Amino acid sequence: MADPFVTHGTTEAPAPVAAPGRTGRGRTGPPLAALARLAGRRALAAVPVLTVVTLGMFAVAAASPFDPVRQYIGSDGLGASQDTLDTLRERLAASGTFAEQWWAWLRSALTGDLGQSLTLRQPVTEVIAERAGWSLLLCGLAFLISLTLGTTLGVLAARRPGSVLDRCVSSLSYLLQAAPPFWLALLAIWLFALQLGVLPAGGLTDTGSDTVTAGSLLRHLTLPVAVLAVSQLPWFVLYTRQGVLDALHEDPVRGARARGIDERTVLLGHALRSGLLPVLTLIGTRVPELITGALLVETVFSWPGMASATVRAATAADFPLLAALTVISALAVLAGNLLADLLYGLADPRVDPDQM
Template sequence: MARMTGRRALLAVPVLATVTFAVFAVAAASPFDPVKAYTKDAGLTASQENLDQIRANLGVGQPFTERWLHWLTSALGGDLGESSLMRQPVADVIAERLGWSALLAGAAFAVAVLLGTVLGVLAARRRGGWLDRTATAAAYTLEAAPAFWLGLLAIWLFALKLDVLPAGGLTDTASDTVSFGQVATHLVLPAAVLGITQLPWFFLYVRQGVADALDEDPVRGARARGLGERTVLLSHALRSGMLPTLTLIGSRVPELITGALLVETVFSWPGIAAATVQAATSVDFPLLAALTVLATAAVLLGNLLSDLLYGLADPRAGFDG
């Protein structure tokens, strides 16, 4: 495990460097003007001399390769730069929002894994039954449903029609403090929507894995020894059928990040994903590069975690990746 983790860490260095270079290259070709985003309405009445000075201060006039090298060397020294959009250090922007994004992603992932596992086991137990047909049809339908559409639908139903959950934000509008109860209430809809977008893959993998395991000789042997159906299903079929599902942890991280971009925007959740959208539209080079590195690192860690879990669950796989 230590050797594989070390190899992955070494391989991550050129990957992250390439990703940040691509970010600066794409941002340089962007039609958005960072000076206009920085000055906003004040830029309409500002003199050209002031605008040129702001452009020089932001380093917009430099070639993107020079800006990338300057940011990279500073980042290696622990300085992620200043965000022209938020007008504060990039490290502070990330620190203020990372916890809320982690809370949303963790809750959504728990919803997807737990609900997908339960439904997958029940569907595999009665293949061809009404639950299997209904859940499978719903899973394929949800695969094609955009996250923002599900978010807007959830707001319309639960916030506007039924008025049982808040439409967005972190706390109530009239509240000046952040309390556990308010955060928990406001978390329900975005976590449920983001979790439902990831649910179909976990359900389909668990269903297929458990269904295949039920037809294997070890499970048939367990039944022949007189073990109860619940024991056979949970201790034998589920354990064997969950192995392919572990590979989903790494592959679903990019989709989870992409879904979080939309969900946080729809529900006005103050997380990293919402800041990423704002940084991209404002061409905030330091913030955009740091957030992209963070997202890439999350994907790499997700793949590493899935490989480690698979190796622990099945020692035959080893840790040679």
């Protein structure tokens, strides 16, 4: 009997099978070790980024005409002696060149000491701890709502391109893209608080009450979350719609339809996996816009988050607080990009995390 691997006197070995977890057609997903290496590389790359960000912050502070010491003591410093000002400047680590101030701040920050807020007269860590939770609650809920609702509307619009639903969803998304968050916030206050009177205009507690209850929190949280979610919604809608539309014209989807598979299974089982990949990359790019939108929304609704501290730090040249908030914003952006990369590596088996 002839050897099936012998052709014209030449012996051919069978094609090697890709090992599980390695790149290739047989790979079903990246190994956790590859994702861990990706996270490690991103963490190392974040070090020079944060270094440049903080150095730039202190360079701007050094070039600013504002004196942090006089900002700290206010009108009490009008009659203060130069020795008193120099002593206070030394205690606030505001003496020396901007490089020396940056190095002193960095050494303290690595030990958990972010300095003293010049305007709020309390440690920066306390300022952040009091406000970060409220900002995270607002941003987290708004992001989840915009992501869930945006992908749902995008898929529904992509199922029937050119239909009335598709035209309405797409037109509304383009309209919302041009609407700034603060305008949406003012419109929501005018409609739901002033005209209809169904929701409070801002704050965290009801008038005449200092107690935060679950009911009052839900009422006061509704408008800020809704406005911030709506401001982020159109990008998820449009990206999902285009991604699913492209996926519906790919060869695997056409093959599934040719085999007689029903349209629902084709959409959910074949088109969505590749169609939602662009949305994963969008997650990282929307983080800066989410932070900016949250600052505007918190300011309009008097939400007790990081916005009030950021505005006070910027207008009063509170550089210790401003430096910490800048670092937090940079870390949030880097974390968003890392999350998008990890999700993309998990969702697309063709992607090798070691090559990202």
